[in-house]
Amino acid sequence: MEKQQQERILADAWPLAEAFEREVKKAIVGQDHAVHLLSIAVFARGHALLEGSVGVGKTTLLRAVSRALGGESERIEGTIDLMPADLIYYTYLDNAGKPAVSPGPLLSKGGQLATFFFNEINRARPQVHSLLLRVMGERSVKAFNRDYHFPYLQVYADRNRVEKEETFELPAAARDRFMLEIEVRTPADPEILDDLAFNPRFHDVDGLLESVRHGVFPLEQINRVAAAIQAGVTASPALISYVRQLWEVAAQPEEYGIRIADTDAGQLLEAGPSPRAMSQLVRAARVRAWLAKREHVHPEDVQVVFPAVMRHRLFFRPVHEYRRAELAPLLIEQVLGSVSAP
Numbered sequence: 001m002e003k004q005q006q007e008r009i010l011a012d013a014w015p016l017a018e019a020f021e022r023e024v025k026k027a028i029v030g031q032d033h034a035v036h037l038l039s040i041a042v043f044a045r046g047h048a049l050l051e052g053s054v055g056v057g058k059t060t061l062l063r064a065v066s067r068a069l070g071g072e073s074e075r076i077e078g079t080i081d082l083m084p085a086d087l088i089y090y091t092y093l094d095n096a097g098k099p100a101v102s103p104g105p106l107l108s109k110g111g112q113l114a115t116f117f118f119n120e121i122n123r124a125r126p127q128v129h130s131l132l133l134r135v136m137g138e139r140s141v142k143a144f145n146r147d148y149h150f151p152y153l154q155v156y157a158d159r160n161r162v163e164k165e166e167t168f169e170l171p172a173a174a175r176d177r178f179m180l181e182i183e184v185r186t187p188a189d190p191e192i193l194d195d196l197a198f199n200p201r202f203h204d205v206d207g208l209l210e211s212v213r214h215g216v217f218p219l220e221q222i223n224r225v226a227a228a229i230q231a232g233v234t235a236s237p238a239l240i241s242y243v244r245q246l247w248e249v250a251a252q253p254e255e256y257g258i259r260i261a262d263t264d265a266g267q268l269l270e271a272g273p274s275p276r277a278m279s280q281l282v283r284a285a286r287v288r289a290w291l292a293k294r295e296h297v298h299p300e301d302v303q304v305v306f307p308a309v310m311r312h313r314l315f316f317r318p319v320h321e322y323r324r325a326e327l328a329p330l331l332i333e334q335v336l337g338s339v340s341a342p
Helices: 003-027 032-044 058-069 126-138 172-176 190-198 205-209 219-232 237-251 275-291 299-310 324-338
Strands: 047-051 072-077 089-093 099-103 113-119 140-143 146-149 154-158 178-183 269-271
Touching: 003 032, 003 058, 003 219, 003 275, 032 047, 032 058, 032 178, 032 219, 032 275, 032 299, 047 058, 058 072, 058 113, 058 205, 126 140, 126 154, 126 172, 172 178, 178 275, 178 299, 219 275, 237 275, 237 299, 237 324, 275 299, 299 324
Parallel strands: 047 154, 047 178, 072 113, 113 154
Antiparallel strands: 089 099, 140 146
């Protein structure tokens, strides 16, 4: 792609990207950081894992993103009896009482499937996670002796964080497929809380989503724009060195003097961030720079996306895994604080 063509594509797309984020915020209040991170995921073409308690608006947020982006969306609920085939097809008796087969949630919308939300993914069995890995990694699936391709697909998932019975934690390989882990928290602003509780506008989710303009960003352009961002937003040698140092510290925190109370830093991690993790970090940072109307990545771009990229990619030893929610933010904070930004 020629430089002039890249510049033209990015210049034309930026107002649409700004409008995309603005439209999502019409339905979602008090979640500006989560909305911004989801915008980054969209334009980096990365999948996202949403973390948050019940009732904080994760599903509404994804429905708003899906509506603003356009294309088709599907949702499936994780259950203990869900099998891989249930994502691809389902069987039933037709009007004549004969067995029939219809496309499941992955196939029903064809190549226009853009948003696939897997609710309570840790309730599903590992066999389902394995199928999802291919779909996420290759944006395709083989069924009925042919390959189905989903060029615009992004997978979003959340986990049941309350109940532990009949749940299966995502394996490291599955977590690593998600570009970002985005925290959706209850807003802290009392005025926003009052509005959410007492304003009838927020009681009717379907009506609320009607305020979001459909197809703000043309879906058929998303991959071309994403490629132009990665090719057109550059990083200086100093920025490259900064990212490499962050990688080294995150992989071997004990070697760089990282200390966390009540833990042995040398026995903290089973494994640090993978090369894919660092690639995803750079992809996300480039998008963040572009959304800020810059052609070069700044350290602040890396710092903003670093927690969301790394939180689920720090693989703790089993003895520390139960403290993940506490340890991961502390480790990330110390890693960022131990490396001087250029």
